[in-house]
Every structure is written in C-alpha cells, then in structure tokens.
Amino acid sequence: MRRNLFTADHEAFREVVRELLEKEVVTRFPDWEHDGQVPRDLFTRLGGLGLIGTAIPEEYGGGGQEDYRYNVVLQEEAARALVTLGTLRTQLDVILSYFLAYADEEQKRRWLPGIAAGELLTAIAMTEPGTGSDLAGITTRAVRDGNEYILDGAKTFITGGLLADLVIVVARTSTDPENRRAGLSLLVVEDGMPGFTKGRRLDKMGLKAQDTVELSFAGVRVPVANLLGEEGQAFGYLGANLAQERLAIAVGSVAQAAAALEQTIAYVKERKAFGTPVASFQNTRFELAAVSAEIEAAQALLDRAVSEHVRGELSVADAARTKLFCTEMQARAVDRCLQLFGGYGYILEYPLARLYADARVARIYGGTSEVMKLIIGKDLGL
Incomplete structure (x- = not known):
C-alpha cells in the first residue's frame, strides 16, 4: 500500500544509506557476525557522511534535523539489505535522546561533536542481574564525595558496552522508603576510569553482530560534571x-x-x-x-x-x-x-x-x- 510518511529529503537520505550498505556493509557483515561486533570504522564512516548526527544541532557538529523519520529510514534499509548495524539503533534511538535532552552546555560541547562524528560510541546501563524491567529496584549505588560520585554495582545485557566510550549508568544516589522511584540519577562513566570493568561478551541466540556485555563498577570515581540532568530525577x-x-x-x-x-x-x-x-x-x-x-x-x-x-x-x-x-x-x-x-x-x-x-x-x-x-x-x- 502507498505510504505518505516520507518527504523527498528522506528519500534522498535513503539513497545514500542504501548505497553505503551495498558497498561497505553487505560483504563484510558475515565477518562482523563471526566477530560478535561491528568495527569502529563503520561508525566513523557513518559519522563522516552525516548519518549519525542528523538530530544533533549544527553547533555541535550535527545536521540539525530532529526528525525521527531519518532513523526509520536507516532501520528499513538495513533490514532490506539483510544486515544489522550493530549498536547504531540503540545509540540513535535510545541513548542520544538523553544527551540531547539532559546534557548541559558544557557537556554538549564535550560529547556531542564526537558522537556526531562516530568517534565517541555510547551505551546505557540500566538492567541489573536481579531487576529486569523493574527499574525502581536498581541497587547500583553512587555516593557523593565532594566533586565526585563513588559508583559501585553491576549491570548486565548492556548493548554496545564493549566498544562504548561513554556509558550512561542509572544509579541510586538516595533512598526514599516511601517512593522506590525516587533517588535515581544518570552518571556518564567514561571508558578507562579506574574501577570500571567491561566483562564478558554474552553469547546470544541472535543479533550476533551487536555486542552485549556485563559491566561492573568498583569504587569508580565519576566527576559531578558527568551527572546528566538533575540528581534523583532519572526515573x-x-x-x-x-x-x-x-x-x-x-x-x-x-x-x-x-x-x-x-x-x-x-x-x-x-x-x-x-x-x-x-x-x-x-x-x-x-x-x-x-x-x-x-x-x-x-x-x-x-x-x-x-x-x-x-x-x-x-x-x-x-x-x-x-x-x-x-x-x-x-x-x-x-x-x-x-x-x-x-x-x-x-x-x-x-x-x-x-x-x-x-x-x-x-x-x-x-x-x-x-x-x-x-x-x-x-x-x-x-
């Protein structure tokens, strides 16, 4: 049936995506599935073509087109080519929204240009071994110590966690016995911070080219400057x-x-x-x-x-x-x-x-x- 969802600009974008997939992804995809991840150079290539930062404002290196339909085109063309683009969907459809909505000006200038260029890869760590869909039951804890938070806990089923340079971690910064949803905060943990460990890559039944890992945090000192949004408002x-x-x-x-x-x-x-x-x-x-x-x-x-x-x-x-x-x-x-x-x-x-x-x-x-x-x-x- 005829669809009227897309404009001429979306269809031009589709042609760029389709050509890229045919030339640079389809033949390499079996190797990515075998390796359990897509290479970082895919993200830098996508970033160089402006395919990652469409929703990021121009002043931060993006395209300034906050139109979700571009994300739809990416998914449709990947499916048509019988490939997946690793963690790209999660980065664009889930994680980027948090940076755009809750990062302050300093954080946007620090992180968004690298994300738009495909040079900074991201993940979000919500799920814990014992919580599943119960986000209010999160036990990973961050305690304020001067200008830092001390982060302790573990996360599992983290899409893109292996390659991620920036991981948004949902942690409990306070406890309210009468409101389990209160007291959760978003902390951006950077790859290489002492105490931050990327664990084993989980061997999944499907989505083989999308890395999924366990993460652990043992006394990780996260600067208060890496708090995304307001403390206690993450839920x-x-x-x-x-x-x-x-x-x-x-x-x-x-x-x-x-x-x-x-x-x-x-x-x-x-x-x-x-x-x-x-x-x-x-x-x-x-x-x-x-x-x-x-x-x-x-x-x-x-x-x-x-x-x-x-x-x-x-x-x-x-x-x-x-x-x-x-x-x-x-x-x-x-x-x-x-x-x-x-x-x-x-x-x-x-x-x-x-x-x-x-x-x-x-x-x-x-x-x-x-x-x-x-x-x-x-x-x-x-």
Missing part, C-alpha cells in the same frame, strides 16, 4: 524516552518481517517440490497472502505512530500498542516464512534462520510483551 527521564525506544523496536520488527517475506517469495518461485515450484501450491499462496496482510496492517499502525511521534503526540500507551502488535506480528510472519523454506530455513546459510533468531528478542527488550499489555490495560482503566 522520570527514563520514562519520557520509552515511547521512542519501543517505537524503534517496532520499526525494526516490521522492516525485518517485510524482508523475510521478500526473501520467501523469491525462494518459493525457484524451489521445486514433487517437480513443481513451491509457489504454485495453494498452501504457499495462502500462507504468504496472510503474512502480507499482517505486514500491511502493522505498517499502517507503525506509520501512524511514527507520524504522531514526529509531532510530539505519541503516548506511552500507544507506543506500547505499536510495539506489542508489530513484534508479535514479526514472530508469526518470520515463523511462517521459515516453514516455507523447509529444512533450509533452519540452516544459517539462508537469511531466514538469522531473521528468525534475531526476531525473538523483540518481544523481550524495551519492555516485554507482558509489560506492554499491563501498560495498555492501565490505559483502558483496568
């Missing part, structure tokens, strides 16, 4: 950005489901069973017709949500609805596509196997499907 900051984070996951889910459908259509036209192309079987047509209809429905919902987000009107509940529907749709679509590949769908030489493995986490990170239902239920007054 509100985290909640304010959840809508975009969940929307970004939905964007990837729909784009990857569409890529799975495209690959499957091409495959069933070539593959023969009992001397006949698999595409000629009624079951094949019915299955792919159903997948196509689901993708179109999800795309329509997603485009509406993106439009509302660009206008600053997307609610937390509607972002949850979008993530829930699109990620659950992705799971069904990719599973049905893999089935039509038969045994080859289970072999990693074929893209469906990777798309299937990569899809599973979409219903977990950024808030599980069950958490999305809780949010939606609350919005319904239940």
Whole structure:
C-alpha cells in the first residue's frame, strides 16, 4: 500500500544509506557476525557522511534535523539489505535522546561533536542481574564525595558496552522508603576510569553482530560534571524516552518481517517440490497472502505512530500498542516464512534462520510483551 510518511529529503537520505550498505556493509557483515561486533570504522564512516548526527544541532557538529523519520529510514534499509548495524539503533534511538535532552552546555560541547562524528560510541546501563524491567529496584549505588560520585554495582545485557566510550549508568544516589522511584540519577562513566570493568561478551541466540556485555563498577570515581540532568530525577527521564525506544523496536520488527517475506517469495518461485515450484501450491499462496496482510496492517499502525511521534503526540500507551502488535506480528510472519523454506530455513546459510533468531528478542527488550499489555490495560482503566 502507498505510504505518505516520507518527504523527498528522506528519500534522498535513503539513497545514500542504501548505497553505503551495498558497498561497505553487505560483504563484510558475515565477518562482523563471526566477530560478535561491528568495527569502529563503520561508525566513523557513518559519522563522516552525516548519518549519525542528523538530530544533533549544527553547533555541535550535527545536521540539525530532529526528525525521527531519518532513523526509520536507516532501520528499513538495513533490514532490506539483510544486515544489522550493530549498536547504531540503540545509540540513535535510545541513548542520544538523553544527551540531547539532559546534557548541559558544557557537556554538549564535550560529547556531542564526537558522537556526531562516530568517534565517541555510547551505551546505557540500566538492567541489573536481579531487576529486569523493574527499574525502581536498581541497587547500583553512587555516593557523593565532594566533586565526585563513588559508583559501585553491576549491570548486565548492556548493548554496545564493549566498544562504548561513554556509558550512561542509572544509579541510586538516595533512598526514599516511601517512593522506590525516587533517588535515581544518570552518571556518564567514561571508558578507562579506574574501577570500571567491561566483562564478558554474552553469547546470544541472535543479533550476533551487536555486542552485549556485563559491566561492573568498583569504587569508580565519576566527576559531578558527568551527572546528566538533575540528581534523583532519572526515573522520570527514563520514562519520557520509552515511547521512542519501543517505537524503534517496532520499526525494526516490521522492516525485518517485510524482508523475510521478500526473501520467501523469491525462494518459493525457484524451489521445486514433487517437480513443481513451491509457489504454485495453494498452501504457499495462502500462507504468504496472510503474512502480507499482517505486514500491511502493522505498517499502517507503525506509520501512524511514527507520524504522531514526529509531532510530539505519541503516548506511552500507544507506543506500547505499536510495539506489542508489530513484534508479535514479526514472530508469526518470520515463523511462517521459515516453514516455507523447509529444512533450509533452519540452516544459517539462508537469511531466514538469522531473521528468525534475531526476531525473538523483540518481544523481550524495551519492555516485554507482558509489560506492554499491563501498560495498555492501565490505559483502558483496568
């Protein structure tokens, strides 16, 4: 169906991204998956082309285009090329928002030019071994000592933590027995600070080119100048950005489901069973017709949500609805596509196997499907 989400500028941006992926990413991607990370030179290359700093103001080395649709284009083109760009989505859709919204002038001048250039890589450390989605249960602690905080604790499932130069750490700076959400702060920990250790790289089922690690902090002295926003206000900051984070996951889910459908259509036209192309079987047509209809429905919902987000009107509940529907749709679509590949769908030489493995986490990170239902239920007054 025809989409009216993008302008001519977005489509010109799409052409630049598509050419870059074809020339510099697609052939190298298998090596990145084997290595468990993308090389730093990808980020500097993207930064040099202005693809990372589109939302960063011009005075800090960016493009000054605070338009989320450019991020959408990046995800769609990566999915179309059957690659992932490591931690780039997390940096652009999640982490950058905190720097833009809460950094003071000195911090912006210190960090944003390097981020825009792809020279400073970032991560955000929220999840702890015992907390999961319960951010109010964070136990990593930072105690003020003069002009520094002394940071102690551990984080896990940290996307991009291995390569990160700057890690936004959610830590408890005070305790209020009557309000578990109070007293959380954001501290920017810099790579190389004594006591900051990057632990083992977690061996995931999917998203192999995206490094995910454990981090530990043992008496790390973080300057007060690295406090992002106001002390004790982090829970509100985290909640304010959840809508975009969940929307970004939905964007990837729909784009990857569409890529799975495209690959499957091409495959069933070539593959023969009992001397006949698999595409000629009624079951094949019915299955792919159903997948196509689901993708179109999800795309329509997603485009509406993106439009509302660009206008600053997307609610937390509607972002949850979008993530829930699109990620659950992705799971069904990719599973049905893999089935039509038969045994080859289970072999990693074929893209469906990777798309299937990569899809599973979409219903977990950024808030599980069950958490999305809780949010939606609350919005319904239940």
